[in-house]
Amino acid sequence: MKILHLIxxxxxxxxxxxxxxxxxxxxxVTANPNSTITTHDLTSSPFPHLEEVHLNSxxxxxxxxxxxxxEAVKHSNEAIAELMDADVIVxxxxxxxxxxxxxxxxxxxxxxxxxxxxxxxxxxxxxxVKGKKVYLAISSGGVYSEGPMKSYDFTEPYLxxxxxxxxxxxxxxxxxxxxxxxxxxxxxxxxxIESIVL
Numbered sequence: 640m641k642i643l644h645l646i647x648x649x650x651x652x653x654x655x656x657x658x659x660x661x662x663x664x665x666x667x668v669t670a671n672p673n674s675t676i677t678t679h680d681l682t683s684s685p686f687p688h689l690e691e692v693h694l695n696s697x698x699x700x701x702x703x704x705x706x707x708x709x710e711a712v713k714h715s716n717e718a719i720a721e722l723m724d725a726d727v728i729v730x731x732x733x734x735x736x737x738x739x740x741x742x743x744x745x746x747x748x749x750x751x752x753x754x755x756x757x758x759x760x761x762x763x764x765x766x767x768v769k770g771k772k773v774y775l776a777i778s779s780g781g782v783y784s785e786g787p788m789k790s791y792d793f794t795e796p797y798l799x800x801x802x803x804x805x806x807x808x809x810x811x812x813x814x815x816x817x818x819x820x821x822x823x824x825x826x827x828x829x830x831x832i833e834s835i836v837l
Contacts, residue, residue: 640674642667643725647743648733648778649682655778655815655828656731662832663729663774663813670837677721681742686714686749688741697752715749722750727772728807730798734779738793747801756805766806773802774837775812780819811836 644664648654668674687693696704696712704712722728732739750756756768775798783792795812802810815831817823 640667640671640726641724642674642676642727642729643721644676644678644729644731645743645746646678646680646731647682647740647746648731649740649742650733654731654733655818655831656733656776658828659778659813659815659831660729660731660776663776663835663837666835666837667727667729667774677725679721681746682740685742686718686745688745689748693749715752715755718746718749719752719755722756722768722771725771727774729774729776732775732777732794732798734777734783734792734794737791739797751801751805764804766804766808768802768806771807771809773807773810775810777812777814777816778818779814779816782816782820782823784814784816 642664644660646654646657646660648656651657664676668676692707692711693715696708697715699708730743732743750768753759757764757766759765775795777794779792781788783789783794799810813831813835815827818827
C-alpha cells in the first residue's frame with residue numbers, strides 16, 4: 640500500500656491535525672506492514688497559488704507550450720502524479736476561520752484539472768481519480784461535528800464535494816475537536832485517536 644500523507648498545518652509538533660494524521664498513518668501501517676509513506680508538508684513545501692500563467696498552462700495544447708508554460712505546469716503535474724501513485728491519502732485539516740488552510744486549497748487547485756483528474760462528457764462531469772481511500776484528520780478549537788456550530792464547518796463538506804467530484808468518494812473523517820474548550824481539551828486527542836476505524 641502506498642500512503643500519501645498531506646500536512647496543511649503550519650504549527651508543527653503542537654498541531655492536533657498532524658498528531659491525528661500521524662495516528663491514522665500508524666494504524667494503516669500496522670494493518671499493512673509493507674506500506675510506503677510519502678509525507679508532503681504543504682506549509683514547508685507549498686504549491687503556488689494560481690496565477691494567470693498556471694491557468695494558461697492548464698488550458699494550452701502541449702504543441703503550443705512555451706518554456707514559461709512548461710515551467711508553470713510542473714507544480715500541477717507533480718501534485719497529480721503524487722496523488723495518482725497513492726492508494727490511500729491522509730489529509731491533515733486544521734479548521735481555520737471555518738475553512739481549510741490556504742496551502743491545502745492551493746494543492747486542490749493544482750490537482751483539479753480538466754482532462755487530467757476529471758472530464759466532461761454528454762453525461763456530465765466524471766471524476767478520474769478512482770480507487771483511492773481518503774482519510775481526513777480534522778482539528779478544531781470548538782465542536783463543529785454537531786450542535787450549533789455545525790453549519791460553520793466548511794472543511795469536511797467542501798473536501799467531500801471537491802474530492803468526490805474528482806472521483807475520490809471513499810472517504811472517512813476523524814475529528815479532534817474542542818481543543819480550546821476547558822472541559823474537552825484534555826481528552827480531545829485521545830478520544831479522536833480511539834475513534835479511528837479504518
